[in-house]
Amino acid sequence: MSALRILVPVKRVIDYAVKPRVNKAQTAVETAGVKHSMNPFDELSVEESVRIREKKRAPGGVEDICAVSAGPAKAQDTLRTAMAMGADRAIHVEVKEGDADPEPLTVAKLLKKVAEEQKSNLVILGKQSIDDDANQTGQMLAGLLGWPQATQASRVEFGEGDSVTVTKEIDGGVETVRAKLPMIITTDLRLNEPRYASLPNIMKAKKKKLDKKTLQDYGLENERRLKVLKVTEPAPRQGGGKAEDVDGLIGKLKELGAL
Amino acid sequence: MTRISIGSRPPVRIHLQGEGRHYLLSKRFCRQFCISSVVNMLVFAKRVSPHATASSLRFRISTSRPLGRSRALSTLAVLEQRDGELVQGSLNAITAAKKVGGTVHGFIAGVNISAAAQQAAKVSGVDQVIQVDNKAYDKGLPEIHAPLLAETVKKGNYTHVIAGHTAFGKNLLPRVAALLDSQQVSDIIAIEDDKTFVRPIYAGNAIATVESSDAIKVITIRGTAFAAATPESGSAVIVDGLDGVSDLDTKSDSLTQWVSEDLAKSDRPDLATARKVVSGGRGLKSKEDFDKVILPLADALGAAVGASRAAVDSGYADNSLQVGQTGKVVAPQLYMAVGISGAIQHLAGMKDSKVIAAINKDADAPIFQVADVGLVGDLFTKVPELTEKVKSK
Numbered sequence: 311m312s313a314l315r316i317l318v319p320v321k322r323v324i325d326y327a328v329k330p331r332v333n334k335a336q337t338a339v340e341t342a343g344v345k346h347s348m349n350p351f352d353e354l355s356v357e358e359s360v361r362i363r364e365k366k367r368a369p370g371g372v373e374d375i376c377a378v379s380a381g382p383a384k385a386q387d388t389l390r391t392a393m394a395m396g397a398d399r400a401i402h403v404e405v406k407e408g409d410a411d412p413e414p415l416t417v418a419k420l421l422k423k424v425a426e427e428q429k430s431n432l433v434i435l436g437k438q439s440i441d442d443d444a445n446q447t448g449q450m451l452a453g454l455l456g457w458p459q460a461t462q463a464s465r466v467e468f469g470e471g472d473s474v475t476v477t478k479e480i481d482g483g484v485e486t487v488r489a490k491l492p493m494i495i496t497t498d499l500r501l502n503e504p505r506y507a508s509l510p511n512i513m514k515a516k517k518k519k520l521d522k523k524t525l526q527d528y529g530l531e532n533e534r535r536l537k538v539l540k541v542t543e544p545a546p547r548q549g550g551g552k553a554e555d556v557d558g559l560i561g562k563l564k565e566l567g568a569l
Numbered sequence: 570m571t572r573i574s575i576g577s578r579p580p581v582r583i584h585l586q587g588e589g590r591h592y593l594l595s596k597r598f599c600r601q602f603c604i605s606s607v608v609n610m611l612v613f614a615k616r617v618s619p620h621a622t623a624s625s626l627r628f629r630i631s632t633s634r635p636l637g638r639s640r641a642l643s644t645l646a647v648l649e650q651r652d653g654e655l656v657q658g659s660l661n662a663i664t665a666a667k668k669v670g671g672t673v674h675g676f677i678a679g680v681n682i683s684a685a686a687q688q689a690a691k692v693s694g695v696d697q698v699i700q701v702d703n704k705a706y707d708k709g710l711p712e713i714h715a716p717l718l719a720e721t722v723k724k725g726n727y728t729h730v731i732a733g734h735t736a737f738g739k740n741l742l743p744r745v746a747a748l749l750d751s752q753q754v755s756d757i758i759a760i761e762d763d764k765t766f767v768r769p770i771y772a773g774n775a776i777a778t779v780e781s782s783d784a785i786k787v788i789t790i791r792g793t794a795f796a797a798a799t800p801e802s803g804s805a806v807i808v809d810g811l812d813g814v815s816d817l818d819t820k821s822d823s824l825t826q827w828v829s830e831d832l833a834k835s836d837r838p839d840l841a842t843a844r845k846v847v848s849g850g851r852g853l854k855s856k857e858d859f860d861k862v863i864l865p866l867a868d869a870l871g872a873a874v875g876a877s878r879a880a881v882d883s884g885y886a887d888n889s890l891q892v893g894q895t896g897k898v899v900a901p902q903l904y905m906a907v908g909i910s911g912a913i914q915h916l917a918g919m920k921d922s923k924v925i926a927a928i929n930k931d932a933d934a935p936i937f938q939v940a941d942v943g944l945v946g947d948l949f950t951k952v953p954e955l956t957e958k959v960k961s962k
Contacts, residue, residue, distance in 0.1 A: 415753075556944065
């Protein structure tokens with residue numbers, strides 16, 4: 311079996327616990343001064359990559375774990391986090407501060423180039439980023455590379471002859487598929503429980519290699535196919551108060567026509 | 570002298586004066602050539618009349634549409650099947666396709682799907698259903714579905730491709746979009762016009778209106794925002810589609826092999842489409858209590874069962890029952906949240922429900938801010954009481 315060269319794309323997003331606010335001009339969500347962290351699904355990708363190595367799950371071993379992120383200068387913090395969790399090195403593709411995040415198709419095109427350049431044979435991505443909620447990049451990358459894909463993975467097992475068996479979350483249950491390396495996997499929440507980076511590992515991560523690149527280095531532009539015309543708050547929902555007891559609850563539900 | 574008159578509607582008549590001949594162009598041909606640009610018309614004219622030059626051509630153009638945005642709208646609605654049966658929920662792709670305007674074709678691939686195709690053909694407003702009957706497509710593997718769809722889209726000159734934002738659609742459509750070099754628009758909740766779509770972002774905490782500049786718009790739709798179309802008296806033509814991998818069953822070079830599936834069996838209504846949903850959270854304490862408290866209430870109401878992420882992670886309920894940003898998005902008539910605090914990730918999956926009821930012992934739980942009616946109390950006594958009272962009505 312070939313040794314794994316894992317590529318782990320990570321994205322810096324507004325922290326999942328923060329309630330996002332739409333800006334006054336209704337052009338975007340307010341990001342200045344808001345806590346950001348690694349997209350939770352990407353933490354699962356990094357964790358899985360590191361566990362594959364630690365638990366020696368792949369017969370051919372893990373040769374390299376490379377994290378990559380496209381974003382403003384601060385995306386480097388996210389890459390350092392990935393390295394503190396166990397990634398060997400990182401590539402930062404800088405997008406100018408203030409420019410919008412590249413669209414999934416652009417990111418997929420970028421990742422194709424990076425995967426080819428790094429000779430990756432396994433790319434593990436989060437199933438979606440919690441800001442744009444698009445759920446596209448992994449599948450697009452698989453399409454562009456012509457590699458097999460296993461989305462929403464909850465279990466990944468390696469077998470002989472470069473085969474990878476993945477259990478996926480689908481509507482109504484789970485489905486298991488098998489493919490051969492090279493392939494694309496996207497992570498579901500059930501895959502693992504990401505670790506916290508320990509202080510010594512955070513210190514060590516500062517010394518790990520971080521290459522700086524631009525989209526132009528890969529022959530790409532931050533092209534926009536989708537123009538955001540406006541961003542608004544959803545219509546607020548008004549709580550309707552509380553009932554005293556079960557009869558009150560039933561009465562109110564009848565009044566509302568729900569029973 | 571070649572004269573081409575272009576009306577706003579096909580068929581288009583081309584009159585070659587020198588030769589005294591007429592050409593009638595089909596609807597499909599027009600989509601490809603006619604109204605799109607003067608250059609294309611010249612190309613076409615040259616094809617039928619090799620001696621034509623730009624100066625010898627006279628165009629009389631009468632069209633209600635401005636030139637340039639001229640490709641007639643036509644949408645391919647990708648339908649989902651399971652074991653040859655049409656997944657009824659996927660018919661909402663047709664509802665969305667009709668909102669785009671223009672012609673609507675359905676697409677279904679799998680094995681023994683003719684009954685499913687016939688059902689889809691009965692939806693009014695559908696002009697054609699393309700079926701690809703081949704066992705290679707049975708399990709919906711995107712590695713072979715995506716090239717088939719991309720080819721179908723190119724050949725049929727579709728301007729829009731729409732599928733549900735379900736596990737199937739999410740897995741397949743971005744791969745199709747990449748093959749078509751199109752930036753997909755995911756999980757839309759409204760269609761403003763043929764290129765402007767509305768979609769929730771940030772777990773539904775913001776609503777974005779986006780305009781796509783792609784020639785082919787690849788879209789997934791939120792099922793709860795578009796009612797499923799019902800097969801009635803429509804009579805679309807059923808045609809056999811391209812079958813690029815027809816010899817796949819004899820070869821073993823498919824990129825991915827389907828191994829097995831394990832579906833949670835349930836006689837209760839399907840969570841995604843149920844009119845009523847009873848959901849349990851961390852407050853249920855154990856799987857035994859979840860089953861003892863939630864299931865009888867769900868059955869008394871005829872409701873589907875849902876769960877919060879906390880309940881799923883603690884093993885109280887199956888993963889497939891999770892409601893929220895990372896699980897299912899539901900919008901039933903009644904959503905009853907039992908022992909659920911109401912984290913934003915959970916609200917993202919249910920806040921469009923018509924009526925929300927909550928039972929929680931913490932009076933300050935965020936769920937009460939969105940619930941139309943709340944009851945503060947111990948769910949282990951309140952829910953059985955509610956179940957009994959609902960049953961006795």
